[in-house]
Amino acid sequence: MASKEFTYQDVAEHNTKKDLYVVIHDEVYDCTKFVDEHPGGEEVLLDVAGQDSTEAFEDVGHSDEARETLAALKVGSLKRQAGDPKPKASLPGAVTPAAQGGGSAGVGLYAVVAIGGLIAYAAYQYLQQQQAAQNA
Numbered sequence: 001m002a003s004k005e006f007t008y009q010d011v012a013e014h015n016t017k018k019d020l021y022v023v024i025h026d027e028v029y030d031c032t033k034f035v036d037e038h039p040g041g042e043e044v045l046l047d048v049a050g051q052d053s054t055e056a057f058e059d060v061g062h063s064d065e066a067r068e069t070l071a072a073l074k075v076g077s078l079k080r081q082a083g084d085p086k087p088k089a090s091l092p093g094a095v096t097p098a099a100q101g102g103g104s105a106g107v108g109l110y111a112v113v114a115i116g117g118l119i120a121y122a123a124y125q126y127l128q129q130q131q132a133a134q135n136a
């Protein structure tokens with residue numbers, strides 16, 4: 001199978017029904033011949049023509065058969081360059097957890113552990129007192 005490298009700009013040029021490339025999981029697929037056969041209709045493919053359609057493809061929950069069809073349409077892989085749209089999983093401008101002060105999740109976790117510890121300690125103390133009271 002061809003393993004040509006495409007830039008996002010290369011793929012973006014193939015954005016018509018007669019020449020339709022899409023990017024899914026950073027691989028490039030030529031859906032030109034498939035667009036008329038797509039059980040989900042041609043519209044959805046035209047909507048994502050020349051773009052990253054990873055999210056659209058995954059949201060539908062395509063079958064293994066669909067994934068096999070997809071594999072057969074592969075023409076190469078995507079070569080990301082600076083300034084390209086980010087992979088669909090992280091939306092443009094989205095704040096990454098690290099930039100958001102990655103500590104916050106950790107602090108929350110510490111708080112849960114600390115509170116859990118306090119509760120356990122209080123329960124232990126309480127039981128000790130109960131036992132002491134019984135033995136008295």
Ligand code: HEM
Pocket residue numbers: 022029031034038039040041044045048053056057060061062063064065066067069070
């Ligand atoms: C580009 C490669 C794609 C391939 C090879 C593909 C293939 C298929 C196949 C084989 C089915 C039949 C059901 C199944 O086996 O899961 C299907 C259904 C469907 N596809 Fe795609 N698909 C592609 C892209 C997309 C995209 C980008 C969308 C965007 C939303 C989409 C939307 C749908 C929908 C909505 C159905 C359900 C149709 C129904 O059950 O009535 N597909 N696709």
